[in-house]
Amino acid sequence: MSKDFATREENYSKWYNDIVTKADLAENSAVRGCMVIKPYGYSIWEKMQATLDKMFKDTGHENAYFPLFIPKSFFSKEASHVEGFAKECAVVTHYRLKNSPDGKGIIVDEDAKLEEELIVRPTSETIIWDTYRNWIQSYRDLPLLINQWANVVRWEMRTRLFLRTAEFLWQEGHTAHATQQEAIEEAEKMLNVYADFAENFLAIPVLKGVKSENERFAGAVETYCIEALMQDGKALQAGTSHFLGQNFAKAFDVKFTGKDGKQEYVWATSWGVSTRLMGALIMAHSDDNGLVLPPKLAPHQVVIVPIYKTDEEFARLNEKAAEIKKSLEALNIRVKYDNRDTHKPGWKFAEYEFKGVPVRIAIGPRDLENGTVEVARRDTKEKASYQQIDLAHKIEHLLGQIQSNLYQKALSFREQNTTNVDTWDEFVNQIEGKGGFVYAHWDGTKETEEKIKELTKATIRCIPLNNKKEEGKCVLTGKPSTQRVVFARAY
RNA sequence: CGGGGUGUAGCGUAGUCCGGUCAUCGCGCCUGGUUUGGGACCAGGAGGUCGCAAGUUCGAAUCUUGCCACCCCGACCA
Known part of the structure; x- marks a missing residue:
């Protein structure tokens, strides 16, 4: 009998979809943009959860749960945060249905309009920081190290199973610290936890780095990330960790009294990985014969x-x-x-x-x-x-x-698909040809990054941590640069 | 949300231009038998509001309009 699924060569995205659906990981649901995760797929996710959960607890974190709904007013308290998420929020406006007067089905009861609309959380910083205000008074209450396993909703225009769905499952860590130094250390620590998890459990090598201003999380001072390379030469952000500075503490008035008796705003981090990791897992290892699972995550080894x-x-x-x-x-x-x-x-x-x-x-x-x-x-x-x-x-x-x-294979694939380029022609050829991670000089401006994205669809995936300093000229503008950054087309 | 495409049984499909025994075929499913070291074979059988809704017509899977879903490409994003 012949194969009834696509190969990577023929049609990469069909190959991906075929694996997800035919290996019984997930399927599209009756709800637009939302998927059903099937038992086999969910058991892989449970393996990821169990492993990560232990890693979080081993680093001193505790689980808690915050509401699905967030009052609309909370959202507008942190300016760049609301700007980042406003375009993709589901909003609850009513709380009751009634029988339709014409007897055909049910309709929204206009009399049951909420005084304040509720946002279905796209992420929980606002509701959590509003809560932390009451939890934190003294330096003795710090650090506060909380994680929650939850679903979130981001109303996406275009969805793909696991990689981008309107509702997805994830974990979000939210921590509060007395000092900037400690919060930065926390963000870096959790980035390392993610990298460790990706490499040792998912068997996916990742680049650790920081995001450029353009790619930074809405409301963060610094966004750290792990970036993985998929078999089609596109990058996938597999996890992020944010140093939030005092942005949310100021927006939600979360202060603590220090040993010296002075009041100060607390320093924050947040960090998350989602069911998107399932997509990374599939695209990193699978072949034309179907899914390939690393033993540590396989429901049946x-x-x-x-x-x-x-x-x-x-x-x-x-x-x-x-x-x-x-x-x-x-x-x-x-x-x-x-x-x-x-x-x-x-x-x-x-x-x-x-x-x-x-x-x-x-x-x-x-x-x-x-x-x-x-x-x-x-x-x-x-x-x-x-x-x-x-x-x-x-x-x-x-x-x-x-x-x-599996790890070695993925690592050598990444090495074979990582290139240094110095001229614009080389850059375009590489991005539009084989793809992969492209290390190039960049003048450090937002404008140049946006121009490059417009011209090639490539974005700066990250500026690697401990990046080698090297004099050079920006690949687009020729202006001086002190280091190469990693470009790629991305999911 | 813009451009393109597709919707026929659980899945994949023929038929759509040119309305009229056209609802086709394969996989899967059920029953019986023979099989079992890389997706078995034979025989019989079940299963369909032809995406949904209006309309045109003596008659619509087929024509018209509207809607919905999915896929691809853009914009946006984990």
Whole structure:
């Protein structure tokens, strides 16, 4: 049978959509711009959540929950914040429906108009800082280190499964500190947590950097980010961490009394990653045979498929498979034994391959005789016969290899698609050709960045942390520059 | 929100120009049998407001108008 899904070469965005829908990660819903995350996709998200949540707690944060709705007036308190989000807010204006007078369905009851409209949160800084005002009085109340897992709504014009949806799931950390120094350290610390997570769990290498003024979060003094490179040569912002200065403290009048008895505004950070990481995961590793999952995030790390002709064989295989499953589970390996009689082995092979299960163990009568199993790894598609003796440890080792191979593969892809350019022609050729991360000199002005974006659709993804200082000339204007910055077309 | 495209069974589709046994085919689904080391085969069967709503007509999947959804390209954005 031929494949019924697109390849990257043929149609990259169709390939992406096919993976999301056919690997059962998510689907479009009856609500425009909103998706249904299906059980298989959601269990990957749960893995991400569990890992991140532990990392947050290990760095001293606690979870809390703030309202979905934000009074409209809160929004206008921080000028650049409201400007940044105003264009994409869903607004609640009424609180009641009634039967339509013509008897056909129900309509909004105009008598039930809210005195003050409520915004469905696109992010929670305003409601949180309004709350923090009451929580913070003294330096003894600081630092305040809170995270919330929530959904947010940004009314997007154009949506794509996981990458940009009107409603998405995320976590947002909001912290308050006594000093500027401490808040900056917090923002950097959480950026490092994200980078660690991306590299060691998602197996995606990321650039750590700061955003240019244009790309900065609405209301932030400094935005830090991790940027990943996708297989089509486009960049994807995988996480952000903001140093908010005293902007929100001033807007919401959050002050504390210091040891010296003086009142001061507190210093703030916020940081978040979203279900967009699912998109990054897909586009970083998957191939023309479907999804490829790094073992640390795979809902099933190993699937066991029995091959048999007779009931008697099937019974013996069930027994052997149970034994193998148990030995793997003893090493905390997540195993699924697929003993469904309704599908043939070949069908199951294709199915689990498309769903990205890292390791497949096939076991049949010949294996029972020889004391072997057939082991296939998803990342390289290699198959090998393994002795059953000490199989669990061998599989554990293999999972580790797959995890690091995926990272190495993604890293060398990024290296091959990272270029230094010095002239405008080179810049345009690179951006419009292969894409990737393009390191170029920039004169540091907003105008130049906007002009470059207008001409090439490329934006400054970040100014890498600890960037090498180097004299040069701006790739567009020829004005002097002290360092190269990273350009790319982005999601 | 602008430009383009598409909507026919769960999925993918033929038919649309040229109205009239045209609702086609494949996958999937159900039943029975044979199968099972890379998506099995045979036989039988179920499943459709042809995106929605008006209109034109003796008659509309097919023509007209409006609306909705999705996809691609722009603007905006995590």
